[in-house]
Amino acid sequence: MTFELILFIVVAAVAIFSAAFMLVSRNAVHSALFLVVNLLCVAFFYLMLSAPFLAMVQITVYAGAIMVLFMFVIMLLGSERLGGGTAKYGWLAGGAVTLSTIFLVVVFLAVAQGQLGTLAPQPQPPQARFIHAVANAPAVDIYLNEQRVAADLSYGDATPVQTLRAGDYNLLIFAACAEPECPSPFESGATPLVALPLSLTAERAAAYIVAGTPDDLRLLNVPLDLTPFADENTFRLTVVHALPNYGALNFIRQDLGDASRNVVLAADLNFGEASEMLTLERGMYDFLIENLGNRVIALREYSARNRSHELLIISAAPVPAIAGAPSTRPDYIRPAAPLAAHAFGSPQQIGIEMLTTYLLPFQLVALMLLATMVGAIILTREEVIKRERKRVAVSPAIKRINRAIPINVTASSAEKVLPSGEAEPTAD
């Protein structure tokens, strides 16, 4: 039995007992206070169910505002003392208990037989993005089986993160055609530049980087981590060595003032290798990429968006051809970084959903609240109540219907009939 389960049982017992005391209490104020305890228990369960925002709303709106309204009305009407149930509808109690027992038995049976449909949550489908990092190579189209996942990708381009279906694929890279109307490469019988098997598994995200030289294309697989961040003021960084014909690279965080405080973040990256994923706080960074002590690239004042997974791809960039032969120099590619999801049930995620998918219900509820406010004000206005009281008192039809109840004893007439002091009939 885990700690959470013990906690659940204790708080559930408190919730059930407070609900029971609320029902049997003879004093309305006590009932309201027991209901507050019950609402706080439910707020605690919301916290356990990874809904922190709802827990806070529950405490402020339910346990705060609504219960204050209840207490206010109870005290205003002076109805702290509640009468017992009348004999008129006494048979309801027996029927209610019977029906409740039946319902509970049904729920217990459904739970015991596992018919709640509480299966494991659906796994996240795999996500992938494709990046072209080969200087002087033609633009490419990338196909998974016959589905095109990247079109006309040239050097430095990257696709956004795409959601794909899990499974085994054939990854085919074709040279993109220049004409606007292209036949499918499968129909025209073009030969792919690269063909290799690729297997996508659920819950994984990866960047597939076309690297190497124009004559020798490689595909690098760099895992991405798009899961929620523990600290929202950080970003993730992966450095990829995609610089052909270079030896091992070191990735160093530089301190420009004091070289002794340089930190090696990733050492001895060979071609095709990606560093471990680094988690860095937001800020300005100076990075140095070196090979055997020689500077290859220096990046100054590097910063990234919070909650993003940055890729820093060290690659060759094309330079204008000198004397015919295309040439390259070391450079880096920083494709637009995808943002990680917000944590489940966090205020940010709820806000985003509320103002996108649920915008219409949100607006309707706001409109309804406005109508409610007006309605509550009109209902409690003095003139309305006076008019209603008069109508109830004079209408003979209503009087005939309600002759069993002394409704025509209004405050003014009651004073005439009863001696002062007994003018106010008690509640109930």
Place this chain on the structure above:
Amino acid sequence: MQPPTVATEYFVVLSAVLFIMGVLGVLVRRNAIMIFMSIELMLNAANLALVAFARQWGNLGGQLTVFFVITIAAAEVAVGLALIVAIFRTKKSIDIDELNAMQG
């Protein structure tokens, strides 16, 4: 997402128990304010089940529904209590057995 530590079934059973207590309150108690509080209890029980299933399926829809339910409950309480105050000032009683002007 971390694996759930307390199974959804426990929350569903707890929610059913709380809901039943709310139903009993509505059917047995005759005081309008008590009936209102029992209705709040039932709404809360339903909300608890919704949040439990939202976590089960990793779907935020359940949590947002709870958000709307809380809003509507607040509106309902505001109008309902205004009605109770108005009825009390007219009839000097909030025992719902006496509110049979429509022969209910």
